[in-house]
Amino acid sequence: xKIRILLAAASLGLAAQAHGEVAREVxxxxxxxxxxxxxxxxxxxVNRGRQVHQNQFCASCHGVEGVAPTRNWPSVAGQRxxxxxxxxxxxxxxxxxxxxxxxxxxxxxxxxxxQEMADVAAYYASLPLGARxxxxxxxxxxxxxxxxxxxxxxxxxxxxxxxxxQGGKNESPALAGQxxxxxxxxxxxxxxxxxxxxxHHGMGQFAMPLTDAEIDAVARYYAx
Amino acid sequence: MKLYASLFAAGLxxxxxxxxAEAQRTGxxxxxxxxxxxxxxxRLEALALMxxxxxxxxxxxxxxxxxxxxxxxxxxxxxxxxxxSEAEIKAxxxxxxxxxxx
Amino acid sequence: xxxxxxxKLLGAGTLxxxxxxxxxxxASAAPHVVIxxxxxxGATAAKYIKLADRNVRVxxxxxxxxxxxxxGSSEVLTGHIGMSDLEVSYDALKNRYGIEVIxxxxxxxxxxxxxxxxxxxxxxxxxxxxxxxxxQLHYDAIEGYSKEVAETRIPSGWIxxxxxxxxxxxLKAMPQGGTFVIVAPGGPYRCPPGPYERAALxxxxxxxxxxxxxxxILDPKDGFVTDQxxxxxxxxxxxxxxxxxxxxxxxxxxEWPMRDYAEPSRLAWVPASDGGTVRRIDPVRMELEADxxxxxxxxxxxxxxxxxxxxxxxxxxTDEKGWCPIDRRTHESAxxxxxxxxxxxxxxxxxPKSGFSANNQGKVVARAVVDLLAGRPTEEPxxxxxxxxxAGSEYGLYVADVFKLKDGKIARINGARYLPLDATRAQIRxxxxxxxxxxxxxxxxxxx
Numbered sequence: 001x002k003i004r005i006l007l008a009a010a011s012l013g014l015a016a017q018a019h020g021e022v023a024r025e026v027x028x029x030x031x032x033x034x035x036x037x038x039x040x041x042x043x044x045x046v047n048r049g050r051q052v053h054q055n056q057f058c059a060s061c062h063g064v065e066g067v068a069p070t071r072n073w074p075s076v077a078g079q080r081x082x083x084x085x086x087x088x089x090x091x092x093x094x095x096x097x098x099x100x101x102x103x104x105x106x107x108x109x110x111x112x113x114x115q116e117m118a119d120v121a122a123y124y125a126s127l128p129l130g131a132r133x134x135x136x137x138x139x140x141x142x143x144x145x146x147x148x149x150x151x152x153x154x155x156x157x158x159x160x161x162x163x164x165x166q167g168g169k170n171e172s173p174a175l176a177g178q179x180x181x182x183x184x185x186x187x188x189x190x191x192x193x194x195x196x197x198x199x200h201h202g203m204g205q206f207a208m209p210l211t212d213a214e215i216d217a218v219a220r221y222y223a224x
Numbered sequence: 225m226k227l228y229a230s231l232f233a234a235g236l237x238x239x240x241x242x243x244x245a246e247a248q249r250t251g252x253x254x255x256x257x258x259x260x261x262x263x264x265x266x267r268l269e270a271l272a273l274m275x276x277x278x279x280x281x282x283x284x285x286x287x288x289x290x291x292x293x294x295x296x297x298x299x300x301x302x303x304x305x306x307x308x309s310e311a312e313i314k315a316x317x318x319x320x321x322x323x324x325x326x
Numbered sequence: 327x328x329x330x331x332x333x334k335l336l337g338a339g340t341l342x343x344x345x346x347x348x349x350x351x352x353a354s355a356a357p358h359v360v361i362x363x364x365x366x367x368g369a370t371a372a373k374y375i376k377l378a379d380r381n382v383r384v385x386x387x388x389x390x391x392x393x394x395x396x397x398g399s400s401e402v403l404t405g406h407i408g409m410s411d412l413e414v415s416y417d418a419l420k421n422r423y424g425i426e427v428i429x430x431x432x433x434x435x436x437x438x439x440x441x442x443x444x445x446x447x448x449x450x451x452x453x454x455x456x457x458x459x460x461x462q463l464h465y466d467a468i469e470g471y472s473k474e475v476a477e478t479r480i481p482s483g484w485i486x487x488x489x490x491x492x493x494x495x496x497l498k499a500m501p502q503g504g505t506f507v508i509v510a511p512g513g514p515y516r517c518p519p520g521p522y523e524r525a526a527l528x529x530x531x532x533x534x535x536x537x538x539x540x541x542x543i544l545d546p547k548d549g550f551v552t553d554q555x556x557x558x559x560x561x562x563x564x565x566x567x568x569x570x571x572x573x574x575x576x577x578x579x580x581e582w583p584m585r586d587y588a589e590p591s592r593l594a595w596v597p598a599s600d601g602g603t604v605r606r607i608d609p610v611r612m613e614l615e616a617d618x619x620x621x622x623x624x625x626x627x628x629x630x631x632x633x634x635x636x637x638x639x640x641x642x643x644t645d646e647k648g649w650c651p652i653d654r655r656t657h658e659s660a661x662x663x664x665x666x667x668x669x670x671x672x673x674x675x676x677x678p679k680s681g682f683s684a685n686n687q688g689k690v691v692a693r694a695v696v697d698l699l700a701g702r703p704t705e706e707p708x709x710x711x712x713x714x715x716x717a718g719s720e721y722g723l724y725v726a727d728v729f730k731l732k733d734g735k736i737a738r739i740n741g742a743r744y745l746p747l748d749a750t751r752a753q754i755r756x757x758x759x760x761x762x763x764x765x766x767x768x769x770x771x772x773x774x
Contacts, residue, residue: 055581057752060297061274069287069296072274099270104759107720108752249706256374256689257710257728260682260768261760264377269770272763299745299757300712300726307710307728307740 026093029199034086038170041085042115044122052120056108066127071179072101075224078129083173084121087197088112095197098189130177132165132222140217152209157218165222171199175222183219191215251315254308258316265323277323284317350381351700357382359695360442360452362432362637364388366395366681367669368458369419370688370772371695376423378696385452386419387444389431393773396517397681398765399486400524403494404531406719412486418774435641437662454695456657457643457650458669458684459635461485461516467631468509470607479609480626484516496625497528503538504624507614509604510545511629514649516670516679518551519715519725521629522595526556526717529564529593542623543595544616546603551678552715552723555744557595558584559717559754566591575747582751634671641665649673654736656694656704657687666691675736677729683711685772707731714761722757 027033053059053066058076063069066077076084090096091109109117143149146163148156157175160168165176175183189195190207198204210218255266258276262268266276276284290296292305308316350356359375361368364386372386393414401407419425428450434443441449463482465473476482481489481496497506506528510521525543532539550556558576560566565587568576576584596602601618607626608614614621633648643650643659650667651660657672659665668691669684677683686709694704711727728740745757 054297055750055752057297057750057756060299060756064290064295069283069290070274070279100272100763101270103272103763104756107755107759111751111755249708253690253693253705254708256693257686257708259689259771260685260710261712261764263767264373264771268767271766272759273767297753299714299722299753299760300724303726303741303743304710304712304728305740307730 026095028201029095029197031199034171034199037086037089038082041082042118044081044085044118044120044125046119046123046126048116049119049121049123049126052112052116053123056112056116056120057104058120061104066124067130067177068179068182071181074178074182075130076124077127078176079121079124079174080167080171081118081121081125082171083167084124085117086171088117088121089114090197096195098194129166129174130224132176133220133224135220137221138217140214141221144214144218145221154206154209157222161222177224178222180219180223183223184215187215187218249312249315251317251319254312255316255319266320267323267326275325276320278325279317279320281314281317281321284320285313288313288316350379351696351702352379352381357453357699358451359384359454359456359699360450361386361456361458362442362641363458363460363635363669364390364393364416364427365458365460365669365684366397366768366772367460367684367688368456369393369416370685371456371458371668371692372419372425372688373423373772374689374692375696376425378692379700380424382696382699383426384424385426385428385450386416387428387430387432387442387450388416389429389445391416391429394486395681395769396484396486397768399483399490400520400527402486402490403497403524404527404719405494409491412490414769414773416773422774432637433640435643435662435665437642437665440664453664453699455665456691456695457638457641457659457665457667457671458688459638459643459650459667459671461632461670461679462635464631464633465628468604468607468628470609471628471630475607475609476628476630480607480612480628482628482630484520484629484632493625493627497531498535500536500539500624502536503540504536505540505542505622506532506625507542507544507621507623507627509607509614509626509628509630510543510547510550510602511631512546512603513631514679515629515632517713518678518680519556519713519723521545522550522552522556523715523717524627525593525595526560526563526721527719529560530718532592533564537592539592541593542621543593544602544604544614544621545596546598548597548599551725552744554747555723556715556717558747559721559723560591560593561585563718563721564591564593565589566593566595569597577748580748638667638671643667643671645673654731654734655707656698657691658694666695676738677709677727677736678711678713678725680711680713681768681772682713683709685768686710688772709736712764714757714764716758716761718758720758721754722759722761723754724757 061073062076068075088109091105097106145157148154160172161175167174187207190204261273262276268275288305291298291301361372372384375382375384394412395414416427420427431445432442433445441451443449465471465476481493483490483493508521508525525541529541554572557568557572561568561584603617604614606615612623634644634650638644638650645651650672652667652672657666657668659667668687670679690707697704709729713725715723723745727738729736730739
């Protein structure tokens, strides 16, 4: 845990250096602060959200219909509104800024109001979620996705993200149909502390003990 | 000097024969012009611009045609995409699809 | 690094990573390509020859052991980056691609013996020579201005170096309410939007550090590359009133309209038709005599007239105007066979003199030279030029060009060249993000 915090601190330092700014202290999420943020999230409007999607240039990276036209960035169609809203706030506050790929998001989220964030989140939630691939489950995937590994305090992925990758309650994102490379990178970033915008580093703690082969297996399971 | 002159003549001969052939550009020649933003042979580190190496041909073709039509918003890709024919886009797609990711 | 070590490295897996794969047209007796000038053009040509055929022997002659990139160097003035951020190493070209880099100054050419002479006394034989000479600045072309003045009192910095740092220091030390004058160039010059981007970034910086200070552009032209889109940015960010001839098509409603201001902007631009042409500079009194009268300045930055770099003259590659005529298909000199000229110095018709152009010309010449050496027909070329420029650190514009060969000339063939005037805030903001990424991608594509 100590190592992780150190790594996270180092990555914050790097990010700040890259942007030529002084690192701002942004408090990590706690269940209480997240509850408060999500309970005060404005009601989103799908039609206004479609406009935000156009005006904020979202389609340039996330696709015209919210399906990523590249392995470099995630699909947003069908994503849970709470997750999209939280991500936009995290980018705005630089809780999430893992590498140069996040630069456009940080810049654009800063231009958005909470209402616009809620609207675009509602719009994406209204779009169909992509499907995970139809490959049969391997034994390793069965262990990680369905059962978990109590010996390593690994909760099963499906417990929060669903067996089909449909997502869970609140901010647990849908994963189905994401680009494989995006899922691998995300797990790697949770594992090495570069991404630390989760509540009490919850996801980080699950990712930390994963081997490369396990990350590959989980990513392959949920990917398009 | 004689050798040199004949070399020069040979060079001219090549240039002429190439002009007579139809003006077809290789996928590599065109794809190389993308590399100053999208990385040598389409390979890029973690940056705000997207890598092209290993991209599926269909994905590349759709990207270029959507940029060109304006369906997909862009800064300058919409303008650049108007500079290429369908066949040229296809040739670039083939080149990038064949490039290893790393 | 010794050649043997390099080969070892290749064995260790660098080969695939560097893209140095594929078949070679040359087994033994590999041809020797010599490249003079290790700027963007020369470096890119060297690397892409190796990518095209690793068996070609490539020697790069460059006088400076470290390259200082000119693109983005205006960001040093505002402290966004430091001088060391402009430094680019030749190590990757040497170690990753096996290019021989000789730190020496090329001073002459024997086109018959096919030899380059260097200041260090070497004579280096080539099968094909690529010259990427860059530019030289003609300080003396403006009365009262000189290289000595540029290095001590009125910097140019258009070729970055100590003058860039001097200018940054002068800007910081400028008295509150002082005037910063940029003298823009006429004729063909490196980085067409550059002087106007620099003016914008300095104006933005002064908004925070010297809010009563002024920026004045004196210009011997009536327009410039990106003009309407840059001017709209100035209007939005600095309250610059858009001159009548640039108002057509400007947004007057919507999320971010053009506005008219009663007060003059802190940024002023005097085009030639308003008397912006500078005739004389007095470095002691810090005065500029322009067609519209005398201007007093606290800091002056001059972009003097320029031509092809000195070595292009020494090698006899220039025309009467000081630029290098070429066969556009192969960049082969119209004067000396087996010698190719690329970058700012060559006459490339519609292509602007930019780092991106030099990068693309480096690739076209690399392919052409390898094909010519192998006795193959040369390929039909294609070039692009994309330049991101800033009207403010979060306001990105661009130039977007695709070029093909038409009737022996390089012609622009794609759609709109500039950011649309009705671009959204998000598009503009994204352009500035891409501009920062592009500084790295073009440097890596050329040097790494």
